[in-house]
Amino acid sequence: MRNFDIVHPSSWAEALGLLSGGDEGTRAFSGGTALMLMMKSGFYAPTRLIHLGALEARCSFIEATADGGLLIGAAATLSSVEASPVVQRSAPVIAQAMKKLANVRVRNVARVGGALAHGDPHMDLPPILAALGGEVLLCGPDGERTCPVESFYTGYLETRLSQGELITGVRLPPQAGWRSAYVKCTTRAADDWPTVGVAVSLRVVSGAIADARIMVGAATERLTRLTSAEAALRLGAPDAATFARAADAAAQEAVTVDSASGSAGYKTELLRVYVRRTLAEALLNGAVQ
Ligand SMILES: Cc1cc2nc3c(=O)[nH]c(=O)nc-3n(C[C@H](O)[C@H](O)[C@H](O)COP(=O)(O)OP(=O)(O)OC[C@H]3O[C@@H](n4cnc5c(N)ncnc54)[C@H](O)[C@@H]3O)c2cc1C
Structure with missing residues (x-):
C-alpha cells in the first residue's frame, strides 16, 4: 500500500473544504471497513484520507x-x-x-x-x-x-x-400503518453478503393492499425498485395468491446479473421465492403503531 495522509476535520464545513480541491486521491471515510478493503486489494490508492470520526x-x-x-x-x-x-x-x-x-x-x-x-x-x-x-x-x-x-x-x-x-x-417518513420486512438469501453463513436481498413495505387498508414498495439488492447491478411487482399487489388481498403474482412479476421485471454466487437465471428464481417469502414475513410482522 502506498503512503497516505489522514486528516481529522472537526466540522462538516472543514471536511467539505478539504474535499473541495477535486483531487481524485482525496477521499472521506467513516468506519473505514469498506475503504480499507479496497485499499488493501489495490482497487484504490488514496493520497489523503479525511476521517469523519471527529464529527x-x-x-x-x-x-x-x-x-x-x-x-x-x-x-x-x-x-x-x-x-x-x-x-x-x-x-x-x-x-x-x-x-x-x-x-x-x-x-x-x-x-x-x-x-x-x-x-x-x-x-x-x-x-x-x-x-x-x-x-x-x-x-x-x-x-x-x-x-x-x-x-x-x-x-x-x-x-x-x-x-x-x-x-x-x-x-x-413516519412508518405508522406500514408492514415491512427484509430477507436476504446467502450462499454461505446467514450473516454473509446476500446473493439476493429483498425489502418490502406494505400498507393494508380494509383487507386490501393500498400501497407497496419492493426493493431488490445484490441480484441486480444496482439497487432496484420492482414497480410491476408492486402493481401486481395493489388492491389485491394480502394472501398467498397475490404474493405469488407479485413474485412472478418481480422475476419477469428484474435484470439479474451473473456473479461468483450464482448465475443470473438462478438469481431470478431465488428472487421469485424471496419476494413471496418477504411479503409473507411483512404481513406477519404486523403494522408499525
Ligand atoms: C468482513 C465484512 C463483512 C461484511 N458483510 C456485510 C454484509 O453482510 N452486509 C452488508 O450490508 N455489508 C457488509 N459489509 C460491508 C459493510 O457494511 C461496509 O463496509 C460498511 O457499512 C461501510 O461503512 P464504513 O463506515 O466503514 O465506510 P467506509 O469504509 O469508511 O467508507 C465506504 C465508502 O463510503 C465513503 N463515505 C464514508 N462516509 C461517507 C460520508 N459521510 N459521506 C460520503 N461518503 C462517505 C467513503 O469515501 C468510501 O467510499 C461487510 C464488511 C466487512 C469488512
Missing part, C-alpha cells in the same frame, strides 16, 4: 422527528442503530436486519454514512431504507440537498454523490 459527537444522533419519522446521523454506527429503542419502535425492520449484517465487529465500526455511500449493490441497508421511503441527506459546496435512497444508486459502486459532497444522514 461523531454531533452526527451520531438517532432521533424521532416531530411528524413521527426518524432521523439518523451519518456518523451513527450500525450497532447503535441496531440497539436504538427509537429505531426498534419506529422502524423495527432495520434493527432486525442488522443482526445478520456482517458481524458485530464490523457493525461496531461501520457508520450509516459509509453504508449508504459505498454503493455496493450487495449492501443490506440501502434496500431497507429505500423500501421505508428514506431520503439521503447531503451537504456539498452548493449547500444541502436530499435524494431518495431508491434513486441514489446509479451503477456498481456508483451513486448520485457529487464531487466534494458528503452524506450527513438519512431521514425516514
